[in-house]
Amino acid sequence: MKASDLDEKFDAGEDVSEHFDWSKARRPNRLAKRVNVDFPAWMVKSLDQEARKLGVTRQSLIKMWLADKLEHRSGAA
Helix, strand or coil, X not given: CXXXXXXXXXXXXXXXXXXXXXXXXXXXXXXXXXXXXXXXHHHHHHHHHHHHHHCCCHHHHHHHHHHHHHHHHHHHC
């Protein structure tokens, strides 16, 4: 299939995912690296309470907050 044909199908809202090998797909700058961080018990309790309020996991909450802080700091530079 030519790229222009694929573009037309995509632009028409058709599902073109069958034309891709997703097993080799990568997200640049999104490679996960595991880290371990120790928090005091009171902080874990507070994180869990906030995560429950937002309907997310503790890990997701920490990632969101860190990403927000890092984006904010990089914008101020």
